[in-house]
Amino acid sequence: MAEYNVHLTACRQIAKGTMAFHFEKPVGFSHKPGQAIDLILPGHQTGTRSSDTRHTFSIVTAPEEDELVVATRIGESVFKHALCALPIGTEVQINGPFGSFTLPKNTERTSVLIAGGIGITPFMSILRHAAQQQTLQQLILLYSNHYPEDAAFLEELQQLERQNQRFQLMATMTDMEHSTQSWDGATQIIDSDWIKQVVTGLDNPAFYVSGPPALVEAMRQTLTMSGIDEDNVRSETFYGY
Known part of the structure; x- marks a missing residue:
C-alpha cells in the first residue's frame, strides 16, 4: 500500500x-x-x-x-x-x-445502493464517476437520514440524478418532526416492503449497504426478509460515529 x-x-x-x-x-x-x-x-x-x-x-x-x-x-x-x-x-x-467496495464489472446488472447518514461517502465517488463517464449501469440509491439538515451531499445527489438518466435517487427523512426545513419526499424507514417495490422487475440486482453498524446489520436483515440472497449483498460499516 x-x-x-x-x-x-x-x-x-x-x-x-x-x-x-x-x-x-x-x-x-x-x-x-x-x-x-x-x-x-x-x-x-x-x-x-x-x-x-x-x-x-x-x-x-x-x-x-x-x-x-x-x-x-x-x-x-x-x-x-x-x-x-x-x-x-x-x-x-x-x-x-x-478496499473492494466497488461495483461489478458487469454493467448489465443493476446495483442498489443503500446508505444511512455518513455511509453515503463511498457512493459519492461511484455516482460522480458514473455521471462523468455516463456509464451504462443502472444505479438506484436509497438514502436514509433523520432530516434534510443531516443529509450530506443531498443537493449534489439531486443534481447527479438530473445528469445521469441511469441513476435514480430515493431519499427518505425519518424524523421530520425535529426538522427546521421542508421536505416533500419520502419519510418512511427502509423496510422489506419498500425493498420489494424497488427490486420489482429487476434481473438479479446487486446490493451495497453502507453506514453505521446498527444500520448495516438492520439492512442486511431487511434484505434477507425481502428474499434477497446474502451472496448478492456487500456492506461497508462505519465505526466511531
Missing part, C-alpha cells in the same frame, strides 16, 4: 455536524470508485494503529477529479477534534487506496 504526504487545501461544512476535508491529489495516485484511504495526522508515527492518530475514510471524489476529498461526522473523538483543528496547508500522510 502506497504512502503519500499531502496538504490540506480546504474544509467545509456539508451538513449538520458533518465536514468535508479537501487534500492535494498526489502524482501517480489512482483509485477505484468506492475505495478508501487511511489518514494519519502530523506528528504521529506511520506504524501506530491508534484511532487517535489515524482513521480510515472512503474517498468522496471520483478518479477523474484532481483532488482527494473525505467527509466525516464530527464526534467527540480525539482524532476528529485534531482533524478539525488543522490549519489549511497542513501536511498529513495518507496510505492507500485500498
Whole structure:
C-alpha cells in the first residue's frame, strides 16, 4: 500500500455536524470508485494503529477529479477534534487506496445502493464517476437520514440524478418532526416492503449497504426478509460515529 504526504487545501461544512476535508491529489495516485484511504495526522508515527492518530475514510471524489476529498461526522473523538483543528496547508500522510467496495464489472446488472447518514461517502465517488463517464449501469440509491439538515451531499445527489438518466435517487427523512426545513419526499424507514417495490422487475440486482453498524446489520436483515440472497449483498460499516 502506497504512502503519500499531502496538504490540506480546504474544509467545509456539508451538513449538520458533518465536514468535508479537501487534500492535494498526489502524482501517480489512482483509485477505484468506492475505495478508501487511511489518514494519519502530523506528528504521529506511520506504524501506530491508534484511532487517535489515524482513521480510515472512503474517498468522496471520483478518479477523474484532481483532488482527494473525505467527509466525516464530527464526534467527540480525539482524532476528529485534531482533524478539525488543522490549519489549511497542513501536511498529513495518507496510505492507500485500498478496499473492494466497488461495483461489478458487469454493467448489465443493476446495483442498489443503500446508505444511512455518513455511509453515503463511498457512493459519492461511484455516482460522480458514473455521471462523468455516463456509464451504462443502472444505479438506484436509497438514502436514509433523520432530516434534510443531516443529509450530506443531498443537493449534489439531486443534481447527479438530473445528469445521469441511469441513476435514480430515493431519499427518505425519518424524523421530520425535529426538522427546521421542508421536505416533500419520502419519510418512511427502509423496510422489506419498500425493498420489494424497488427490486420489482429487476434481473438479479446487486446490493451495497453502507453506514453505521446498527444500520448495516438492520439492512442486511431487511434484505434477507425481502428474499434477497446474502451472496448478492456487500456492506461497508462505519465505526466511531
